[in-house]
Amino acid sequence: MVSSSGSPRVDAESDFMRARRHQVLSSLAARMRGDSDTTQSMSFDDVVAALGRRAEHYAGTKVIPLDAIVGSVDRMRDFDRRFRPTSTRSRQRWERLARASRTGEEIPPIDVYQVGDYYFVRDGHHRVSVARSMGLKVIEARVTAIDTFLRPVGIGGREDLERKHWRRIMLERVPFTGEARAAVAVDEPTDYGIIAETVEAWATRTMHAEGAYMDKKTMAERWYAEEFVPVLEMIEEAGVRGPDERPAAAYLRVAGERYRLIREHEWNAEIMEAVRGKSRRRR
Structure with a gap:
């Protein structure tokens, strides 16, 4: 009182x-x-x-x-x-x-x-x-x-709003749901834009190879199941994910290293070995 x-x-x-x-x-x-x-x-x-x-x-x-x-x-x-x-x-x-x-x-x-x-x-x-x-x-x-559109939680300041803004834009472009929606969370706001571009590029290559159209829902589901999950398993097996690194952040980092080293979009053991060697040298 x-x-x-x-x-x-x-x-x-x-x-x-x-x-x-x-x-x-x-x-x-x-x-x-x-x-x-x-x-x-x-x-x-x-x-x-x-x-x-x-x-x-x-x-x-x-x-x-x-x-x-x-x-x-x-x-x-x-x-x-x-x-x-x-x-x-x-x-x-x-x-x-x-x-x-x-x-x-x-x-x-x-x-x-x-x-x-x-x-x-x-x-x-x-x-x-x-x-x-x-x-x-x-x-x-x-x-x-x-x-x-997004759940109004975890909003403490401008950085949180920026992260929400980029996540919303990503989900409008790539409508992840359920487990996939949670798995693609990142800390760096602009990484959401990179994820959206990565998925759309993958879908473009896949549609060109298959000669068939893929809608946004199918694109999100297939990229998660056919690209993200298998690659994340390879990253874990190769031991190149940081101890506190989120799965999506690890995917983006390793995918970027792979492309800079190999200049191609193929995933295989040789590529992971090259990425692992690059990660060791950085330490």
Whole structure:
């Protein structure tokens, strides 16, 4: 609970100054760490663009956790990621809301978009800021839920969004499902583009050799079964996969080494031996 002096006006002023002080200290600490993602508000548009928007529906008025509110529909200038004021620009409005909250006035629900377990404010930024400063855990909100192409999990900052963006583009080009979809996960965002190009090139060569068309679904299934799985088994047997290297990353690295060494797309024991020798020399 926040302290009270008996004067809502004085307490509201103290609330604002305390929130500003915490924001300044948090910003300085993040700057010293070189980690601005922990203090900057997440952009709803950036998140939805990365994940791919499918549909939306109104989910009604709910009580939602304040800690789950991570950003805004608008690019916020007046608040950081935890909705602490970043300047004194909106101080008067902020303090009016704080006084109203302290005197028990009815505060209308905020409006938010929900993306998985994350919430983004459409209207009510000051109400969220005041509620947080007063130590509240929940807030009433009118919720519009957004359905996305990728699951909205593991989003902590810009790097995560970039990875989601590239993964979504890859899956739109090559619609992996089930086990294959999980197996092609990588850490480097642009590797997803390389995977998509690799699969499409393989499909082009295969269609040319077979003289038959292959749709995207068939392309994804056949590349995984006929190329990725057998090659990954060869990589494991040859001992050229790094201890912490993801399967798809190992495939891309070894495939790149193979092509630079051999200049062909064939897989055999001689090629793996050449790649293994190259890997040893690099160590």
